[in-house]
Amino acid sequence: MIEVGDLVVDFGETRAVDRVSFKVAAGEAFGIVGESGSGKSTVLRALCGLNRHWSGRMIIEGAQQGPVRSRAFHRRLQMVFQDPYASLHPRQTVDRALAEPLRIHGLDDHERRISRALREVGLGPEHRFRYPHQLSGGQRQRVAIARVLILEPTILLLDEPTSALDVSVQAEILNLLQRIRRERKLTYILVSHNLAVVAHLCARVAVMNRGRFIEALDVAALRAHRTQQPYTAQLLRASEGYDRQAAEALVTYD
Amino acid sequence: MTAPLLDIADLHVSFRTPRGVLEAVRGVSFAMGREKLGIVGESGSGKTLTGRSILRLLPGAAELHAKRLTFDGIDLLRATSAELRDLRGRRLAMVMQDPKFSLNPVMTVGDQIAEAYLAHSRVSRAEAREKALHMLEAVRIRDPGRVYALYPYEVSGGMGQRIMIAMMLAPDPDLLVADEPTSALDVTVQMQVLAILDDLVSERGMGLVFISHDLTLVASFCDRVLVMYGGRLVETLDARELGRAQHPYTRGLLACLPQLSGTEGDLPVLSRDPAWLEAP
Numbered sequence: 001m002i003e004v005g006d007l008v009v010d011f012g013e014t015r016a017v018d019r020v021s022f023k024v025a026a027g028e029a030f031g032i033v034g035e036s037g038s039g040k041s042t043v044l045r046a047l048c049g050l051n052r053h054w055s056g057r058m059i060i061e062g063a064q065q066g067p068v069r070s071r072a073f074h075r076r077l078q079m080v081f082q083d084p085y086a087s088l089h090p091r092q093t094v095d096r097a098l099a100e101p102l103r104i105h106g107l108d109d110h111e112r113r114i115s116r117a118l119r120e121v122g123l124g125p126e127h128r129f130r131y132p133h134q135l136s137g138g139q140r141q142r143v144a145i146a147r148v149l150i151l152e153p154t155i156l157l158l159d160e161p162t163s164a165l166d167v168s169v170q171a172e173i174l175n176l177l178q179r180i181r182r183e184r185k186l187t188y189i190l191v192s193h194n195l196a197v198v199a200h201l202c203a204r205v206a207v208m209n210r211g212r213f214i215e216a217l218d219v220a221a222l223r224a225h226r227t228q229q230p231y232t233a234q235l236l237r238a239s240e241g242y243d244r245q246a247a248e249a250l251v252t253y254d
Numbered sequence: 255m256t257a258p259l260l261d262i263a264d265l266h267v268s269f270r271t272p273r274g275v276l277e278a279v280r281g282v283s284f285a286m287g288r289e290k291l292g293i294v295g296e297s298g299s300g301k302t303l304t305g306r307s308i309l310r311l312l313p314g315a316a317e318l319h320a321k322r323l324t325f326d327g328i329d330l331l332r333a334t335s336a337e338l339r340d341l342r343g344r345r346l347a348m349v350m351q352d353p354k355f356s357l358n359p360v361m362t363v364g365d366q367i368a369e370a371y372l373a374h375s376r377v378s379r380a381e382a383r384e385k386a387l388h389m390l391e392a393v394r395i396r397d398p399g400r401v402y403a404l405y406p407y408e409v410s411g412g413m414g415q416r417i418m419i420a421m422m423l424a425p426d427p428d429l430l431v432a433d434e435p436t437s438a439l440d441v442t443v444q445m446q447v448l449a450i451l452d453d454l455v456s457e458r459g460m461g462l463v464f465i466s467h468d469l470t471l472v473a474s475f476c477d478r479v480l481v482m483y484g485g486r487l488v489e490t491l492d493a494r495e496l497g498r499a500q501h502p503y504t505r506g507l508l509a510c511l512p513q514l515s516g517t518e519g520d521l522p523v524l525s526r527d528p529a530w531l532e533a534p
Contacts, residue, residue, distance in 0.1 A: 199514055
C-alpha cells in the first residue's frame with residue numbers, strides 16, 4: 001500500500017529525514033512518534049507532496065511516486081493538520097470550505113456530498129453556514145476532517161490531529177477517527193508526540209529521533225515497555241508524569 | 255498558626271461585553287502556603303485569569319472583585335499601582351507559557367535576566383551580570399557564559415523556558431505563578447524544567463501556583479490540585495489522591511484520556527451537566 005525506502009529530506013545543511021524506510025499495509029494504522037524537530041511531520045509532508053525536495057523510493061498504492069503528484073493522487077491521499085484554527089479559511093463558511101475540494105476535483109452533487117460529510121463527522125445542518133469563528137475547536141477539527149472525507153480518500157495522513165484540543169474534545173475526535181477508519185477501511189499514518197494517543201489509534205509505531213527511525217514496535221510491546229532502544233524507554237518514562245528520579249536520569253540521545 | 259502566603263476569598267473576574275456581563279471567574283476561594291499548588295482546567299475554565307489575578311495583571315477590560323486577596327499579609331485589593339509594581343517581579347513572579355512571545359527578541363538573554371534583577375536590587379551592572387550567570391547555572395544551563403550572549407531566536411524552546419524561569423527567580427520571589435510553563439515543550443524537556451522548579455521550590459521555600467490543562471501531570475508534580483470548571487472551583491484534591499476524585503467533571507476528565515497502559519474501543523466522552531456550573 002505505502003512503501004517508503006531510504007527517504008531523505010534536507011533543509012540546507014540540515015538532514016531533517018535520514019534514510020527512513022517503512023511499509024504500511026492497506027487498512028493499517030501506523031504511528032510515528034518523536035519530539036519536536038525529529039522529522040516526523042517532514043515525513044508526512046514528503047508523502048503527501050507538500051515537500052517536493054526529497055530523495056529515495058516512495059510507492060503509494062502500487063505506483064512509484066515522484067516529486068509532483070497528479071490530481072487523482074491528491075484525492076486518494078489527504079492530510080489533516082494540527083491546528084484547525086489555522087487550517088480553515090476564516091472568511092469561508094463551512095459550506096464553502098467543503099465545496100472547494102469538490103470543485104477542484106470536478107465532483108458533482110455537492111448538496112448530497114456536503115450534507116453526508118457533515119453527518120459523518122457528527123455536525124448538523126445548523127453548522128453548515130457558519131464561519132470558523134462561530135465554531136468550537138472540536139467542531140473546527142470535525143470540519144477539517146469532513147473536508148478531507150468528502151473526497152473519499154483511501155489514505156489519511158494525520159499530523160497531531162488532537163494536540164490543539166482540550167482532552168475531553170480530544171477523546172471525541174479520537175473516537176471519530178477510529179470509527180471512520182473502521183467504516184471506510186482507511187489507511188492512517190498518524191504523527192504525534194503523545195504516545196498514549198498513538199497507542200490508542202495505531203497497531204504499529206515507529207519512534208523517530210533526529211531524522212531517523214530508531215525503532216519500530218507493535219503497540220503491545222509499547223504498552224508493556226518492551227523497547228529495544230534506550231531513547232524509547234526514556235520517552236515512555238517521561239510520558240508517564242513527573243518523577244524526580246527519572247528527571248535526573250535523562251540523557252540526550254544523538 | 256501563621257497566616258497563609260496567599261489567601262483568596264470569593265474572587266470574581268468579569269468582562270462587560272455588548273451582550274452583557276461575562277463572568278469568567280465566579281467565586282474562587284483558596285489559601286496556600288509555601289507549597290506546590292496546581293490549578294487544572296480546560297480552556298475557558300478561568301484558570302489563567304485566576305493566576306493573573308494574584309499579580310493583579312488582568313486585561314484592562316476585566317473587573318476584579320474579591321472579599322479577600324492577600325499575599326503575605328499585604329492586601330492586594332487596596333495596594334496602589336506603585337506598591338504592586340514593587341511586589342511584582344521582586345516577591346511575586348510569573349512565568350508564561352511561551353518564551354517566544356515573552357522574551358525581548360533584540361536583547362541577549364543574559365542581559366534580560368540581569369535587567370530583571372537590576373530592577374529590584376541596588377547592585378552594580380557587574381554584580382547583576384554575575385547574578386544572571388549564576389541563575390543560568392541554577393536552571394542547569396551548561397556553559398552559561400556562552401548562553402548569556404545569545405539572542406532568544408538562538409535558543410531552543412526548552413532553554414528559552416529555563417531562561418524565563420532564571421529571570422523570574424533572580425530576585426528570589428516568595429511566590430511564583432507558572433501558567434502552562436511546560437506545555438510547549440517536549441516531554442523529556444518538560445521533566446527537566448519541572449525538576450528545576452521542584453528543586454527551587456524546596457531549596458528556597460517558595461510557593462508555586464502551577465496552572466495547567468494536564469491533570470495527570472499536575473497530580474504527579476504538585477502537592478494539591480484545584481480543579482476549575484466554568485469559572486468555579488469544583489474540587490480540591492490531595493495530588494496523591496487523584497484516583498479518589500469525587501466530582502463527575504474530574505472523573506470524566508481522567509476517564510477520557512487514552513492510557514498508554516491500554517485502552518480498548520471508544521474512549522468515554524465527557525457529558526457536561528449544567529448543574530456543574532452552579533452547585534460546587
